[in-house]
Amino acid sequence: MGTVQQIINLGLEGLLLNPTAYRDQRDSPQGLRRGFMLVVLIGLLVGVASLIGDLGEYVTQPSAATISQAVYDGLREMPWYADLSETDPDFPNQFDQIFTQVTQSIQLFNGGIGRSFGGIITTPIMLLLGWFLFSLISHPMARALGGQASFSQTMACTALAAGANLLALVQIVPFAQVAGTTLLGLIASYVAIREAHQLQPWRAFWATMIGPIILVVLFVIAACIGIFLVLGAISAAFQGGN
């Protein structure tokens, strides 16, 4: 099974795209189990790091309620507020309604520190789900393009791509921004598919990209449907109003 240190080292080799590490994973009878441990461990570490970073931000930033009150008071003290209140006596009520809606939406979107605590559980689950789905889509594609590996070998190798998420450990520092993990994860997945199935570069590229392409297409379709529905609802509301 290997110690935590060995599993972290395996993740680092995956991050550094070491082909020997990927081949060892493919050929090891313990590969799938080690891969599972790696994904879970990285997920847990990233979740905990993110929580620590968020706690640091929480203690150094004013509370959401204080910020909201300061913005509310500041906006009401500006000349435009007084001008509009004079012209339209109903304006203060409308302003209050809109301001409450906006602040509630922002608080809902932010989620607060509770979401960070939940991240300890959800991050490993999301990583496991992503790993499984990616393997499920890329494996048959790689086989169709002449790949040799079994499904467990594909999963054992693609687990090393989770090593890219080690970069997200910087979130332990409050206000740190993570960049590049998705793209590095894709590059690592490409190396994993190529080494697991011993494919030519272009075949490995298409086997790797088919999953993300399907995801992007689905996202675009969902976004188009969403925009269409919103526009439909708005125009129906206007027609109803007229």
Added chain:
Amino acid sequence: MMDTFNGALTLNQNLLRGMRESPDVVRRGLTLVLLVGLLVGTVQAISTSISNANTSGIVAAVEIALDESIQQQALGATTEEQRQVIGLLRENKEGILNLVESMIELPTIAPRPVGLLFQALGVIVSTPLNYLGSLLLAVVFAHIGAQQLGGSGNIRQMLGMGALSVAPHALDALSFIPVFGSTLSLIAWVWGLVILIVTTSVVHRLDSGKATIAVLVYPLVGGLVLMLSCCILLFMSAALG
């Protein structure tokens, strides 16, 4: 590491060929990105911390930015509505600055210097990742372009060697100097582009012309598509009134 740094800046062919065959090419490349990022991040963090240390400094910076924005909008204003918005901004400028000042002075659990320290640390550790994010995008597109033009290198070599293009960005550490800093950043960007072209040529064993095409083709195509999309959107919005 200093040899790699100097070799990248001077486009030392022996170093580049040696690095191409090295088994730890990615480790060396990413270490360079990390060091340059930490250097630039540390200088930027110190510079930002000094300017954010006192409230009046932040408010003054916001005032300058607001004045510049109003001036620019006033120059481009063509309709009565746009002029009204500019008038509204001018009229409420004092209120906006008061709001900024009150936001900075809101109470927090930890004292303000702790927040400033955390923000500085955040800038320091985020800078290498920002460089890595941009680098990965450039490297992936250059690698795909080079493969299509008959290149023979692999993605590991391309990532490790392409990382050398971050070396000139050590000049970004001086970007806090007004006017002079942005010129240095531009020089670093062009220098980095040249290094990326040379490393693509070495990794894929392509001549410099093909390497230049490999590096530039996808960004140029992307830029053209973006420009065309903007033109189509503008045309459609104009047609719809």
